[in-house]
Amino acid sequence: MADKIYRVNMTDLTSKIEDVPENLAGLGGRGLTSTIVAQEVVPTCHPLGPENKLVFAPGLLSGTVAANSGRLSVGGKSPLSGTIKESNVGGTASQLFAKLGVKALIIEGQPAKGNFYSLHLTTEGIVINKEPQLAGKGNFAIVDTMVEKFGEKTGVITIGPAGEMMMPVANISVKDPDGKLRSAGRGGLGAVMGSKGVKCIAINAPKEATVPIADPESFKAAVKIFAKALMEHPVSGQGLPTYGTAVLVNVINEAGALPTRNFSSGQFEGHDSISGETMHDLIEERGGKTRHGCHAGCVIQCSQVYNDAGGKYKTSGFEYESIWAMGADCCVDNLDHIAEADSLMDDIGIDTIETSVTMGVAMEGGLLPFGDGAGIVRIIKEEIGQGTPLGRLVGSGAGAVGKAFGVTRVPVVKNQAIPAYDPRAVKGIGITYCTTPMGADHTAGYAVATNILKVGGDVDPLKKEGQVELSRNLQIATAALDTAGLCIFVAFPALDIPEAFTAIIDMLNARFGISLTADDVTELGKNILRTEHEFNLAAGFTNKDDRLPEFFAREQLPPHNVVWDFTDEEIDEFWNF
């Protein structure tokens, strides 16, 4: 069965299943969501109005047995940044979409405010149901309800109360193989889903459904080489599986680039209490799981199951970014407070990075003292979760809280919070923050790999030389990986092991019976970036938006006492490709 585009109109509650137009045929994941958004969404529209669209697309390799290929792209115009947005997430939905032959799901229009619906996708098509009884419910309850209704293997995409309230920090959650949650976190796309009146999407594919492979033999061979490389590389084969992404806490602290106390230092004295090593020991001690995959076929298993002190399940998908943001940036050196907050944020449906960085700014503004983990937990639960005025304010993100409290040290680019690497001490990632069309986003071009982890070469993190080129190459490659539906962590072996890189191209060619070259893949990545950049320019962004806040140039970051010293011209070089 040929892939189709599923289109739902929430104004009149109708749906259509359309053939894939030729210009979209070779695209998946981010390449597809960004192209559809660029084609169909008026760049200057209100992100929460009827003219915005929300687009889901599985990657080109999703649904196959290729390792780590189950990532889903979610696209639209962001209510947080006002830019085009692709937010990338694991879970089982991507593979189920692919197996159902859903090339993309496009949600457009909007119903009268306050009405919420579910969508159910099966081989029969799409059913739209009014769900007043689901409104106000947390994400975990939604997953439970859908599983109860449609079975354990059901794919679920859902928003929590924050998405219903259309908060700019609202994310979209996707059920993982064990009924836990993964998040399309950044950019407030949960608010867009809320504005469309879609509370959740359930997906069921027949048990026997598979995606067609044009050349099964070649595919199998490439899959094997690829998986082997993933397991052999020290980062994807050892570091991430053993300690999860939190392995970075000590690494980045040691590098003096762990943003601490609202980006006023590069080292956190409490780093040991929140490190991957400490988390690993705690998990073992409490009978959790140190390894866990966010989707079937993941060989890296960087996720985990974290239990509380009583040995009871508390959270999973407990990532470095979440731990850093509430830990170092808010000076909370208690993993259990962070885990409690993580679980609450997952249930309410808000981005852990944006929310926690916002708390750091609010702490500087005097709302609560640095280190007050219990205070953060209370605000998340009683204020954001309940939609009080304070919750609404914090739910507007770091930029908004900075303005409200008159704070000038506000770490955002294009109004999206800067994640867990201080750009003064990892200058390559600073270029990515400035230039990615997504607003500050480490995943768009993870220069930390080459600056700090020395993967794919060695570029001095404290020097400007080579950073623009590094970020550009990584952003191009990442756009292609996001299109294939591959996890960003496959970049570690792909950068270091030539066979891994070739295997990705071989898998794509064997899947579709095509003959892409490495140059074609690079060109694909470039085209995606250009499409996204042009959308932003048409929305009113300029090169003035490709900048870090001025405090990074003015304030030295201890311990290296470095500042951000790129000129405007140097940054603008990025787009010369």
Added chain:
Amino acid sequence: MADKIYRVNMTDLTSKIEDVPENLAGLGGRGLTSTIVAQEVVPTCHPLGPENKLVFAPGLLSGTVAANSGRLSVGGKSPLSGTIKESNVGGTASQLFAKLGVKALIIEGQPAKGNFYSLHLTTEGIVINKEPQLAGKGNFAIVDTMVEKFGEKTGVITIGPAGEMMMPVANISVKDPDGKLRSAGRGGLGAVMGSKGVKCIAINAPKEATVPIADPESFKAAVKIFAKALMEHPVSGQGLPTYGTAVLVNVINEAGALPTRNFSSGQFEGHDSISGETMHDLIEERGGKTRHGCHAGCVIQCSQVYNDAGGKYKTSGFEYESIWAMGADCCVDNLDHIAEADSLMDDIGIDTIETSVTMGVAMEGGLLPFGDGAGIVRIIKEEIGQGTPLGRLVGSGAGAVGKAFGVTRVPVVKNQAIPAYDPRAVKGIGITYCTTPMGADHTAGYAVATNILKVGGDVDPLKKEGQVELSRNLQIATAALDTAGLCIFVAFPALDIPEAFTAIIDMLNARFGISLTADDVTELGKNILRTEHEFNLAAGFTNKDDRLPEFFAREQLPPHNVVWDFTDEEIDEFWNF
């Protein structure tokens, strides 16, 4: 004594008195503040950081006996809109600056956060005093303190608690001849003053001080013609003196352009309760004053003294904009509630337009019901005044509250709230909202005059024809008037009575011994607009920012059921001069 530029550095608490450079010599008021800001402020800087500057400049005619020439311009980069900003205000400061020979006062740098100072300007220069005991005080207390310290004739410029807290809605207040307040309301310049640690500025000029007049005879003749025209024109000579600016409530309601219930209708059923006619009768009944000038030499006297039901002073400078915003836009049909709020807003130091439009958006978001005047009064007093989280949110303005509450009907341009004329039913003012470098601002090019009041011609308010040209001509003329220090209301006679227009040029020529032509004045106005526009472009604004929110094009406005129907190309024609 030649005019000088007074420059205060709040980082090291020093001041300098500088000669006026040649390129600034012919400028005053807005022309001067905008030129200095464009020359000295990095367009992309953080508005509350050390790189922004706050500039005060009396108009070119301020300090003379020319009628209505005592307006002061305040300039800087706006924390609300991010644009260049000139906010214009009456009171006695402008004339005192001029008499002291202060061409402009520039405040730069910033002290450590939380420290507040007073500046005292006299013939001896500038004294900077640390004033911990003034911090947290309301504007009325500051005026009383300064008068007590330096005498009744002291000019006072002050910020309330909102400015200290650097809220984006914070304004700057200026003492009027009776110790009441006038406000440089728009754009949050009070927050900039707060960021500079300046709580207040006191100005004392010797009693006998005058500004030099190059050709006293010609000046006197022109002054006479000008004053006569002001008194003869029906708007400036009758309507405004009798009913104040609130005369517009019934006029604009009748025109179907009075934004009601957060810009969802053009007529307010409670209009009679808040009209200028009702206010006039109430004032007379309660022993207030129906006529009052905001500065010496004002012949229009559109201000008033409004007493409460017990005959006790409540507020003055009680303007149409304030009455409309809390009245029609929030559906409060009780003048005493509005007067109470007006007085509180003056004391706390917040813009009545931005704050009340914000309340309208918050009402739509469900924070409190439309019509709840007592609720608004409580929020202003207990939340904004106290800097609670809700106060901080509302104090961030209409755009921020719209985002926090997921409201899409948010009437802002460049994040500044749209004032009291719905652009769908007064299309000329819509062009001004879109194109003025200030963010939505009716005073920048008051097309209501020609669209509704039929002053300076007759352009159908419901049609597009002629509106761009009308707004352009008015914006050019207004930039020149703001440079002269003339009240915007002199435009009524200047548009209709040829002698009045000529008299303005004659006064400028006689004052400085120069020979400007009408074309020179037009060129001056154009240059000011170009300077401001270029600052905004360098700050990252584009023509995409010269647009109304999309709801104006989508939602018909009763009773005329009109929409905003200008194309992007038609709006962009504005800058072709």
